[in-house]
Amino acid sequence: MAFILRRLVFYCVAIFVAISFNFVLPRLMPGDPVAAMFAAAGGKMPPETIAAYKEMLGFVDAPLWQQYLQYLQSVVTFDLGPSIMLFPTPVTEVLSNTLPWTVFLAGIATILSILIGCFIGLYASYNRGGFVDRFMPVFWQFIASMxxxxxxxxxFFIFALTLSWFPLGFGFDPDLEPGLRPGFLANVAYHAVLxxxxxxxxxxxxxxxTMRNAMVNVLGEDYIAMAKAKGLSSRRIMSHYAARNAILPVVTAVSMALGFAVAGQVFIETVFNYPGIGQLIIKAVAARDYPLMQACFLLIVICVLVANFIADILYVWLDPRLRK
Structure with missing residues (x-):
């Protein structure tokens, strides 16, 4: 319990630092971000209107500590102001409309890739020198290096544009009414395949x-040799002895993947025109929508920290030594 409390304090401090950095970053940019935002959009606004927008977005002519306290209050109350790109829609509403798509895509992809990758690594480690151990890791490394x-x-070019097996983009057909109906859910799954x-x-x-290297190290331990000497079956040795200890490095990799999968979808969502956080970041940067950019970056940081905290809890559950 003490270990979890220490990690919780650490992550609370990390979130506080991330919020502070998110506040400082746009204010370190040269010039006036609000004026530059309207100038880039070709807008000619009177000074009174620009001053009103500055106050609404937190770029007020006040001491920095007052601006910081105002920003902290907006983060705690989830009142992040309106989006410039989609004015007057609040930033929280924009995020609530796009976050479920990213969580759905990143969550399903992470779970399936873990199951498939760990199974391949587990099989390759127990059959070292075989076909899977020699060629499959090389194949997957070639795919991952791209x-x-x-x-x-x-x-996209092969399966959507050339063969037309899948739609060109978006999360579902625009003529469908969203809802928890089998037809709509099937259409969502169809658009999410690519x-x-x-x-x-x-x-x-x-x-x-990760799984192969961890299993190779564990299979060389003395207690594995003892289990084999007792005549235990290979399946029991793999599941009850080897896999439980080899899974610890995988937990660390999972925690990082869950967090960075959200950030790593920027290009994928842009190519497939998928309505998630990744595509939203690209649009916010192009439109110089500072409130929306700040919210997206802060959300990614929180996802990474929450995923790592979950990994710490799993570590305590999997490794009894941490409970002492």
């Missing part, structure tokens, strides 16, 4: 190598 944007463009496969291909190699 940039996500290149992989996404290739898959971005899901692209994200999985970039992640599977991590689990193959």
């Amino acid at each position: 940039p996500q944007a290149v992989t996404a463009l290739m898959i 971005p899901l496969v692209t994200l999985m291909l970039s992640m599977i190699a991590t689990w193959v190598f």
Whole structure:
């Protein structure tokens, strides 16, 4: 329990630092971000209107500590102001409309890639020198070494543009009414196939190598040799002795993947025109929508920290030594 409390304090401090950095970053930019925002959009606003927008967005002519306290209050109350790109829609509403798509895509891709990659790594480690151990890791490493944007463009060009097996983009057909109906859910799954496969291909190699290397190290331990000497079956040795200890490095990799999968979908969602956080960040940067950019970056940081905190809890559950 003490270990979890210490980690919780650490992550609370990390979130506080991330919030502070998110506040300082746009204010370190040269010039006036609000004026530059309207100038880039070609807007000619009177000074009174620009001053009103500054106050609404937190860029007020006040001491920095007052601006910081105002920003902290807006983060705690989830009142992040309106989006410039989609004015007057609040930033929280924009995020609530896009976050479920990213969580759905990143969550399913992470779970499937973990299951497939760990199974391949587990099989390869127990059959060292075989076909899977020699060739499959090389194949997955070649796939993972390709940039996500290149992989996404290739898959999009072949299966969506050339063969027309899958739609060209978006999360569902525009003529469908959203709802928890089998027809709509099936259409959502159909639109998610190509971005899901692209994200999985970039992640599977991590689990193959992580699980294989961890299992190779564990299979050389004395207690594995003792289990074999007792005449235990290979399945029991793999599941009850080896896999439980080899899974610890995988937990660390999972925590990082869950967090960075959200950030790693920027190119994938842009190529497939998928309505998630990744595509939203690109649009916010192009429109100089500072409130929306700050919210997206802060959300990514929180996802990474929450995923790592969950990994710490799993570590305590899997490794009894941490409970002492």
